[in-house]
Amino acid sequence: MKILGIVGSCRKLxxxxxxxxxxxxxAQEQGAEVDIVRWTNYDIFPCEGDxxxxxxxxxxxxxxxxxxxxxxxxxYEFDGVVLGAPCYILEVEAVxxxxxxxxxxxxxxxxxMVGKPAAIIVPYATRGWTSYAFLQPTIVLHFLxxxxxxxxxxxxxxxSETAGDPLAREKARRIGKEVADAVRTGDHSYxxxxxxxxxxxxxxxxxxxxxxxxxxxxxxxxxxxxIVDGKIRAEFPQEQLKWHRFAPESLYRHSTYEIKPSKxxxxxxxxxxxxxxxxxxxxxxxxxxxxxxx
Amino acid sequence: xxxxxxxLRYFPLDPVTNxxxxxxxxxxxxxxxxxxxxxxxxxxxxxxxxxxxxVIREDTMNSAIEDVSQDVITxxxxxxxxxxxxxxxxxxxxRAPRTVFGAWGSSPRGREIxxxxxxxxxGWY
Numbered sequence: 314m315k316i317l318g319i320v321g322s323c324r325k326l327x328x329x330x331x332x333x334x335x336x337x338x339x340a341q342e343q344g345a346e347v348d349i350v351r352w353t354n355y356d357i358f359p360c361e362g363d364x365x366x367x368x369x370x371x372x373x374x375x376x377x378x379x380x381x382x383x384x385x386x387x388x389y390e391f392d393g394v395v396l397g398a399p400c401y402i403l404e405v406e407a408v409x410x411x412x413x414x415x416x417x418x419x420x421x422x423x424x425x426m427v428g429k430p431a432a433i434i435v436p437y438a439t440r441g442w443t444s445y446a447f448l449q450p451t452i453v454l455h456f457l458x459x460x461x462x463x464x465x466x467x468x469x470x471x472x473s474e475t476a477g478d479p480l481a482r483e484k485a486r487r488i489g490k491e492v493a494d495a496v497r498t499g500d501h502s503y504x505x506x507x508x509x510x511x512x513x514x515x516x517x518x519x520x521x522x523x524x525x526x527x528x529x530x531x532x533x534x535x536x537x538x539x540i541v542d543g544k545i546r547a548e549f550p551q552e553q554l555k556w557h558r559f560a561p562e563s564l565y566r567h568s569t570y571e572i573k574p575s576k577x578x579x580x581x582x583x584x585x586x587x588x589x590x591x592x593x594x595x596x597x598x599x600x601x602x603x604x605x606x607x
Numbered sequence: 608x609x610x611x612x613x614x615l616r617y618f619p620l621d622p623v624t625n626x627x628x629x630x631x632x633x634x635x636x637x638x639x640x641x642x643x644x645x646x647x648x649x650x651x652x653x654x655x656x657x658x659x660x661x662v663i664r665e666d667t668m669n670s671a672i673e674d675v676s677q678d679v680i681t682x683x684x685x686x687x688x689x690x691x692x693x694x695x696x697x698x699x700x701x702r703a704p705r706t707v708f709g710a711w712g713s714s715p716r717g718r719e720i721x722x723x724x725x726x727x728x729x730g731w732y
Binding site for chain 2: 558
């Protein structure tokens with residue numbers, strides 16, 4: 314049983330690193346072989362949207378230039394993941410989003426993490442500034458097909474403060490033990506705050522423009538709100554739960570019927586668009602100074 | 608006035624993203640009658656499509672848009688008001704097609720009407 318700790322933070326021996334290590338220590342006590350990687354040590358270049366990975370079944374042009382391919386393949390060697398990233402301005406550190414954007418590669422090279430358990434740890438400084446803290450970690454793990462079994466916000470701020478905070482360490486240890494247990498037993502039932510969405514357990518719900526329907530923006534399942542005994546309740550039809558956005562069959566159909574046919578669309582539109590875009594090419598120099606800036 | 612055409616393409620997605628109501632001839636006839644439009648329905652089955660229980664497989668990578676499995680609703684109308692009313696009614700029942708090629712085959716003005724109505728209400732936002 315192998316568990317990988319991913320640290321999405323630059324700071325050496327910062328709270329994220331210590332929390333993830335504490336989780337891995339607990340997993341190791343359960344018999345797991347553990348390892349750790351700091352994603353911010355690697356360049357992850359922006360996806361350029363050329364879709365060669367999808368339409369031409371080629372490797373990404375950045376494959377040998379940055380660390381994304383390496384980090385993804387590293388993950389594939391493990392049976393479970395503890396993902397830690399600090400909450401910055403309402404969301405976690407941007408390296409997680411950078412990693413997500415390059416996962417278009419999964420359209421032609423399916424994830425090898427499908428069905429494996431994962432958990433999320435997010436240290437943060439100020440209560441009330443964590444509204445979207447779990448957004449990117451949840452997306453990246455769900456998109457990889459993983460089962461998120463717990464997520465913890467940990468209120469901690471001073472340099473390495475976790476080292477002196479038994480409550481924070483205890484939360485992290487619980488995460489590590491849960492992931493190890495999940496790998497060992499196959500029980501991937503969710504252990505954290507149930508939240509509102511029954512799939513991803515997030516509390517961010519969108520009110521659709523009909524002002525009647527609500528949607529989990531991550532999972533795309535839709536339902537209705539009601540007020541019961543003065544409390545808001547969101548109800549989602551049970552039959553939707555196995556067809557959420559990141560369910561393997563849902564992703565397959567999205568790719569097959571909404572993405573792949575766009576190749577034909579692009580080819581057929583291109584001759585006219587190539588001509589029509591000419592005036593924009595000449596208007597202003599958008600790339601001036603770019604080379605010098607690098 | 609030149610006849611207007613709007614084509615709406617609904618691909619076989621999952622129960623969450625498929626139209627919330629089945630596409631039925633009776634409903635299309637009713638909307639056509641109420642709006643003074645002509646509405647046809649065609650079901651396309653892709654050559655490589657296989658269905659086994661809840662598992663659908665189809666190779667669409669190098670397919671023409673028209674050849675991919677889908678339900679195609681084609682509306683023709685003599686004026687914009689009629690087309691607008693009909694497309695709006697269909698969006699209420701089925702939501703708007705989700706892709707940029709979901710109206711492929713529409714006349715230029717028909718396509719404009721479809722996408723203007725998407726801004727008004729597409730069922731997805």
